[in-house]
Amino acid sequence: MDTSAAGLDVYQIASHTSLAWNLQTNQIAWMFTRQTHLKQSGTIVLLDGTSFQIIGKKGRTSTQSWTNYVHVRKGNNQKKHFIGMDLGIDAPRSLQLHSFDNKSRLSKVGHVQL
Numbered sequence: 001m002d003t004s005a006a007g008l009d010v011y012q013i014a015s016h017t018s019l020a021w022n023l024q025t026n027q028i029a030w031m032f033t034r035q036t037h038l039k040q041s042g043t044i045v046l047l048d049g050t051s052f053q054i055i056g057k058k059g060r061t062s063t064q065s066w067t068n069y070v071h072v073r074k075g076n077n078q079k080k081h082f083i084g085m086d087l088g089i090d091a092p093r094s095l096q097l098h099s100f101d102n103k104s105r106l107s108k109v110g111h112v113q114l
Contacts, residue, residue, distance in 0.1 A: 001054065008025045008045065008057070016042070020070045021049060022081050027102060028052070031061065031068040034077040039107045042068055046102050052109040062088025072097075 004009040024047035033042050042065025044058035061068065061084075070084040084098040086091035095110045 001052075008034075008043075008054075014040070014065075016065060016067045018068055018070045018084075019073045020082055022072045023049075024083055025101075026050060027055065027081065029070045029072075029084065029100070031070045031084050031086065033065040033068065040064055042088065042097065044070075044084060044100065044105070046100075055092055058098075058100050058105045061086035061098065061107075063096065064089045 002008060010020035013033040014033035014035065017030070021108050022028045022029070026057065028047040030045045030047060031042065033040065041055055041063045042061035044061060045054055046058065047053065048055050057067070066087045066089045068086040073081060074084055081101040082099070084100070086096045088094055088096060097108045097110070099106045
């Protein structure tokens with residue numbers, strides 16, 4: 001797996017990581033907090049469940065990601081295969097909700113007031 005700045009841009013993975021395996025689509029959603037070559041941020045990657053090859057990069061969730069969680073959506077009429085949550089402590093300080101599959105991602109931000 002290419003972890004260089006041109007690939008996943010991962011210098012180090014923090015302890016905040018979660019995986020969910022959708023057995024119907026044989027896809028694995030991986031949300032993790034990474035130290036990139038420039039900053040710390042959360043990200044979402046989709047993997048093929050057989051080869052573990054990257055089939056989609058869903059992008060950054062937040063800078064200074066504190067923790068995250070991903071889950072397989074259940075039901076026949078679900079447009080997105082996974083739902084995820086990321087608690088970011090900067091840019092923006094928020095609880096971010098994500099609904100995604102290998103084609104698209106929908107994200108909503110709930111700001112935290114301190």
